[in-house]
Amino acid sequence: MWRYVVRRLLQMVPVLIGTTLLIYLAVFALPGDPIRALGGDKPMPPAVYASLRHHYHLDEPLIVQYGHYLWGLVHGDFGETLNGQSVADVMKTDWSVTARLAITAWVFELVAGITLGVWAGRRKGGVVDTLVLSGTTLVIAVPTFVLAYCAQLIFGLKLGWFPTAGIDDGWPYSYLLPGIVLGSASLAYIARLTRTSLVENFRADYVRTAVAKGLPRRRVLVRHTLRNSLIPVITYLGVDLGSLMAGAIVIEGIFNLPGIGGQIFTAIQIKDGPTVVGIATLLVLVYLFANLVVDILYGVLDPRIRYE
Known part of the structure; x- marks a missing residue:
C-alpha cells in the first residue's frame, strides 16, 4: 500500500506542473498590462514602471516567468500580489x-x-x-x-x-x-x-x-x-x-x-x-x-x- 501511495504522489508531480503551467499561461498571456492597470488613470513614472515589471519578472519571457513561480511554489511561496502582499497571507x-x-x-x-x-x-x-x-x-x-x-x-x-x-x-x-x-x-x-x-x-x-x-x-x-x-x-x-x-x-x-x-x-x-x-x-x-x-x-x- 505504501509503495502505491508513493507512486501516486510521484505521478501527481507532472500533473501539478502541467495544470499550473496551463493556468499560468492562460492568466498572464491575456492582453493588457497589469502594471499599468495598477497605476489607474494616473500615468506611472517610467522608472517605477520598469522597476515593478522587473520585480514581478514581467520583463522576461513567459516560460521564464513560470519557472520563477514554480521555483517559489516548491519552497511554499504562492507568489506576491500586485499590492505587495503575500498571496498566502491574502488567502x-x-x-x-x-x-x-x-x-x-x-x-x-x-x-x-x-x-x-x-x-x-x-x-x-x-x-x-x-x-x-x-x-x-x-x-x-x-x-x-x-x-x-x-x-x-x-x-x-x-x-x-x-x-x-x-x-x-x-x-x-x-x-x-x-x-x-x-x-x-x-x-x-x-x-x-x-x-x-x-x-x-x-x-x-x-x-x-x-x-x-x-x-x-x-x-x-x-x-x-x-x-x-x-x-x-x-x-x-x-x-x-x-x-x-x-x-x-x-x-x-x-x-x-x-x-x-x-x-x-x-x-x-x-x-x-x-x-x-x-x-x-x-x-x-x-x-x-x-x-x-x-x-x-x-x-x-x-x-x-x-x-x-
Whole structure:
C-alpha cells in the first residue's frame, strides 16, 4: 500500500506542473498590462514602471516567468500580489471561509445523498423511489442561484431558521443554509448514483447467495451490497470536494461570505495575476490529494482491489 501511495504522489508531480503551467499561461498571456492597470488613470513614472515589471519578472519571457513561480511554489511561496502582499497571507483568512462552506456542503451531500439513495434503492419502483427520482430531477433542473434566493426568502426571511448573510453566527450555523444550497445539486447526483448502483448490486449472484444462506437483510445491505455500491459514489465525492470550493463564488456572493470566491473575482477585475494563479494552484492541490484519498479508499471498500 505504501509503495502505491508513493507512486501516486510521484505521478501527481507532472500533473501539478502541467495544470499550473496551463493556468499560468492562460492568466498572464491575456492582453493588457497589469502594471499599468495598477497605476489607474494616473500615468506611472517610467522608472517605477520598469522597476515593478522587473520585480514581478514581467520583463522576461513567459516560460521564464513560470519557472520563477514554480521555483517559489516548491519552497511554499504562492507568489506576491500586485499590492505587495503575500498571496498566502491574502488567502489565509478567505480560504478558511471557503473551506468551511465546502466541507459543510460536502458533509450534507454525503449523508443526505447516500441516505436518500439507499432509501430509494431498497424500494425500487415504489412511492419513495418515485419521489426521490422526481425531487432530484427538480433540484438538478433549477439553477443554483435560484435555489439560493428561494432558500434565503423561505428559510431565512419567512421562517427565520437560518441567517441570510454573513458569518457573524460562526460555524456551522452561518454556513448551514449556503452549504445546503451549494451541495444540493451534488446531493441529487449522489442519491441517484447510490440508488442505481444499489439496485444493480441487489441483482448480483453474491447477494442472492447471501440471502439464500439466511443472512439478515440488514447485514446483506450493509456488509455486502452497500459496500460495493459506494465505490462510484466515493469517486464522485472525492472529485466534488474540489468542485465545491471552485464553485462557491456564486454562493459566497449571494450569502455575502468573505471567501476566496470574492477574492478571485476582484483579482480578475484588477488583473492581479499572481492572486488568480495562487488560488487556482491551491484548488489543483485539493483536487490531487482528494483523488489520492479516493484511490486509497477503494482498497478499504473492496478487498478485491490490490495495490501490488
